[in-house]
Amino acid sequence: MTRNRKRLAVIAGGMGFILTAVLLVMFAFSQSVAYFYMPADLAKTPVAPETRIRLGGLVGEGSVVRGTGSTVEFAVTDGSTNPVKVKYTGILPDLFRGGQGVVTEDMFAAGTNVFVADTVLAKHxxxxxxxxxxxxxxxxxxxxxxxxxxxxxxxxxxxxxxxxP
Known part of the structure; x- marks a missing residue:
């Protein structure tokens, strides 16, 4: 093998390695992306069940219903006529209450209009x-x-x- 062919083989191998690394990083990011939606956005463009998203808005006044154990159901609204029902099991943040800003994350349960959250963040x-x-x-x-x-x-x-003043 001549010197130029060796150099070309090393460059081609390096480019292949870099391309593989870039594709792996892109695949990893595509699996962890969660797009942000407001209730009005979901009314216009529903998302597929079991698609991970972030749902943000205000906790509906009087919508917080505590179930058995640490299960809580509440509505997230943005002033539109389409509040989204959310179900969460876990410990809620101290700032969580009706009328307070909230961001929830996870997905809609298959076959229902209930957003089952695994993360709830209260905003201040x-x-x-x-x-x-x-x-x-x-x-x-x-x-x-x-x-x-x-x-x-x-x-x-x-x-x-x-x-x-």
Missing amino acids: DETYMPKDVADRLKSQGLWKEGQGQEAQGKQAQGQEVKAT
């Missing part, structure tokens, strides 16, 4: 402050009721905070 607004941090700021005299998290953070760092 931008003024959220963990209790222990708020307690420390209060004990240091740096906490002022009604201020947002940004102002409290500046004050804790010794920066001047101007009152907002």
Whole structure:
């Protein structure tokens, strides 16, 4: 084998290896992708049963029904007329309640319109402050009721905070 043919064989082998690695990575990502939907999106374009998705919106007021054990059923809505019924078995986040933002993940049960979630994430607004941090700021005299998290953070760092109307 000549020198040029050896070089060509090494380059072809390297390209084949890289192509195989890229295809394996693409396959792995395609198996773990979960697209985000709102209830109105699902009303327009239903997804196939047993397709993993993320469902987001607000927990319907008065829709939380606790079943046996740690099973909970609730509705997720986005203000549309088509709330989605969700069934979840597990421990709910502390921030979970009616009217609160929520993101659930898993799939619709085959043959039903019930979304069976394996993950429930409760959302909070931008003024959220963990209790222990708020307690420390209060004990240091740096906490002022009604201020947002940004102002409290500046004050804790010794920066001047101007009152907002």
